[in-house]
Amino acid sequence: MLFEIKPKSRRKDLYDREKELKEFGDALKLGENLILILGIRRLGKSSLLNVALNELKLPYAKIDVRSLYFTFGTIPQDVLVREILESLLRSTRRFRKFRVGLERLVDSIEGIEVSGLKVRIGRKVHLIDILEKIDSWGERVIIAFDEAQYLRFSGLQYDGLIAYAIDNLPNVTFVLTGSEVGMLHDFLGLDNPKKPLFGRYAREIVLERFSRDKSIDFLIKGFSELSIDVPQDEIEDAVEKLDGIVGWLTMYGYLRGVRKLSHEEALSELLNMARSLVREELDKILSHSKRYGMILKAVSLGNERWSEIKEFVESKTGRINDAKFSILLRNLVKYGYLDKISGKYRIPDPIVREIIRRYC
Ligand SMILES: Nc1ncnc2c1ncn2[C@@H]1O[C@H](COP(=O)(O)OP(=O)(O)OP(=O)(O)O)[C@@H](O)[C@H]1O
Ligand SMILES: [Mg+2]
Structure with a gap:
């Protein structure tokens, strides 16, 4: 049903997105190792990912990084390893050929036991060792991180780990989705010479709103x-x-x-x-600074320019220095709460705009 509220997982419930699904398939056929699915909230990233993965006849793991982060306040490595292995096992239920091989592979990892679709980790494991093991299997395996920008909230450098895997593990393809597009780009740093993933190629599939x-x-x-x-x-x-x-x-x-x-x-x-x-989503950024709320309020009321927005915010919360204010604005763009087009700021989602205008 097209109007089912949950993220879709079958193509027949997914309206359009043919071009994006084809692009995803093309990237895999070419053996690409990094695919990004990007777009502001509620444009159907998780649905596209589900349908694409469901149609593959390949083993895949899909991890909801946002919910892991909200459960644990960080992304613990052993939890991530367990989630990846259990998700891989589930994905191979339909394919006997993969199922047997995968069970054997996981069972052979020291400290890990498989029982049905459950994985028990008996001692400290390193994700990188697990990924190496998976790569050595010789089958293409997809590891998908939904809302991958939350990987940045961890003591572990997952960006470095992904970079290592991309360079050394040809059979593993990572798919990362992100609604905080700027945050995901910052985390990956494909254009940042100081970051481990600098210079790597990524296939970017950008979801747009429907015409x-x-x-x-x-x-x-x-x-x-x-x-x-x-x-x-x-x-x-x-x-x-x-x-x-x-x-x-x-x-x-x-x-x-x-x-x-x-x-x-x-x-x-x-x-x-x-x-x-929206309130719940906003609370998370407001916990960093109340000024985010004031900035969004200013924009929702039609203030578009840097100076107009600043004037509004200062009238409510007192003086703020230019550099600090610019950082707050830039962060809101990175989180996807604001668009900046030709020097003008806008809240891209009309419902979010209306809610902020009326209730914040
Ligand atoms: N192409 C589509 N056809 C039909 N329904 C869709 C499509 N894409 C998304 N939906 C529906 O829209 C809603 C949002 O989809 P989904 O959760 O996949 O988006 P998202 O971009 O992952 O959102 P979020 O940023 O909140 O994680 C869901 O109700 C889903 O069923
Ligand atoms: Mg989603």
């Missing part, structure tokens, strides 16, 4: 799956307000089509649900 026509078509197809007739002017109004962000379009479709709310009720319930989601 107006595609958004309309998405809603029409979703409602027709549910055999529901929704007037064209309501569909156009929703598309106008949700601006091609598939996560919001899906939520609207669900509320209107599955929960059968009226158009107005669906939009207002969407704003309600989005409010707690």
Whole structure:
């Protein structure tokens, strides 16, 4: 169902994204070792990743790094190793050929025991040793890190480890997704001579919002799956307000089509649900500095220029020096909360903009 709220995992539930799936497949066919799936929140990165991995007839591990970070406050190596191995075992359930080989491989690692789909780690293990072992298997193996920028919150230098793997382990392909696109770029440092991954090639698949026509078509197809007739002017109004962000379009479709709310009720319930989601997301950056909230408020009210935003923030929270203020603004761009186009700042997501304008 197109309006299923959970991230999609089957191609038939995924609207469009043919070009991106093909690009993913092409990169693998060429044996590339680093694929990035980028885009602001709710554009369908996890869904694209799920569908792409599901269609592969290859062993893969998929790790939700964001949830590991929120569970542990860091990314512990032994947890990561266990998650990778268990996820690999799950992915080979359908392929006997891989299953047997993989079980044998994992069992042969000292200190690790496999029982069914569970892995027990008896003593300290190093991810790099595990990756070397996986590479020595001779099969192509995909290691996907969803929201990989959270790998930076760790005592371990996962960027260095990925660089080593890319240079030395030809059978391992990493797929990294990131909604905090600037943070992920900073973490990887492909353009930064001081970082271990400097100069490496990455295939970048950038998810864009749907065009107006595609958004309309998405809603029409979703409602027709549910055999529901929704007037064209309501569909156009929703598309106008949700601006091609598939996560919001899906939520609207669900509320209107599955929960059968009226158009107005669906939009207002969407704003309600989005409010707690966005609040939770914002709390994380606000814990670093309250000024982030003021900056976003300023932009949501239509202040676009550096100086206008600064003036607004200073009127609320007192003087702030230029350099510090610029860093805060730059971080918001890196987190994906702000866009900067021709010197003007904007909140790229209309629902987030509305929530900040009304409630922050
Ligand atoms: N191409 C698509 N067709 C249909 N529904 C989609 C598509 N892409 C995403 N969705 C839906 O949109 C919502 C957001 O998708 P998903 O979680 O995959 O995005 P994301 O970019 O990973 O978001 P986040 O940044 O919050 O992790 C989900 O409800 C998902 O089912
Ligand atoms: Mg996601």
